[in-house]
Amino acid sequence: MAKQRDERREKKEVWDGVIEGMPLFAKELIAGGVAGGFAKSAVAPLERIKILFQTRQAEYRSLGLIGSFTKIAKTEGTLGFFRGNGASVARIVPYAALHYMAYEEYRRWIIDGIPGVGKGPILDLVAGSFAGGTAVLFTYPLDLVRTKLAYQLGSWIPKVEYTGACNW
Secondary structure (H helix, E strand, O other): OHHHHHHHHHHHHHHHHHHHHOOHHHHHHHHHHHHHHHHHHHOHHHHHHHHHHHHOOHHHHOOHHHHHHHHHHHHHOHHHHHOOHHHHHHHHHHHHHHHHHHHHHHHHHHHHHOOOOOOOHHHHHHHHHHHHHHHHHHHHHHHHHHHHHHHOOOOOOOOOOOOOOOOO
16 A cells, blocks of 8 residues: 555656646646647537537427437437537647647737736737637638538448358
8 A cells, every 4th residue: 555655656756747847838738728628528519509500401490409409319329419529629629729828928928028018908808819810820720620520410330230141
C-alpha cells in the first residue's frame, strides 16, 4: 500500500514538472481544446437535430423537437444523435484552443503594448474579436465537413449478416 502511494506520488511529481515546464501558450491551447471538446460533445444531440431542422423540409420540422428525438432513436439508435460529432469535435478542439490562446495572447499584447490601457470591456471586446477572427480563419474548412456529415440520414453503422455460405 505504501509502495503504491509512493509510485503515485512520483508519477504526480513527474506530471507536475511537465505541466510547469510547458510554455503558457501551450497550457492555454490544451485548456481551450479540452473544454471545447467536452462542451461540443455534451450538446451533440441538440446540434444534430438543429441541423436536420435547418436542412430537411417537412421531414423533421413537422415532428418537432421530441418527435425528432424519437425518430432518430428508433431509426438510428443512440449513436445516431452523435452522427457528425467526431468531425464537430475535430473542428471545435482546434477552434476553441486557438480562440482561448489567441484571446489571452492578444489581451497581453494590448496591455503590454499600449500604455494606459485599462482592463475592462473594451479590452475584452477587441481581444475577443481578434481571437475569434484568428480561430475562424484556421478552422472554417472543418466546419463545412462537420455540417455535411451531420446532414446525412440513415444508418451509418455497417450491418454484416452471416449467410453460412462461403463463396470463394
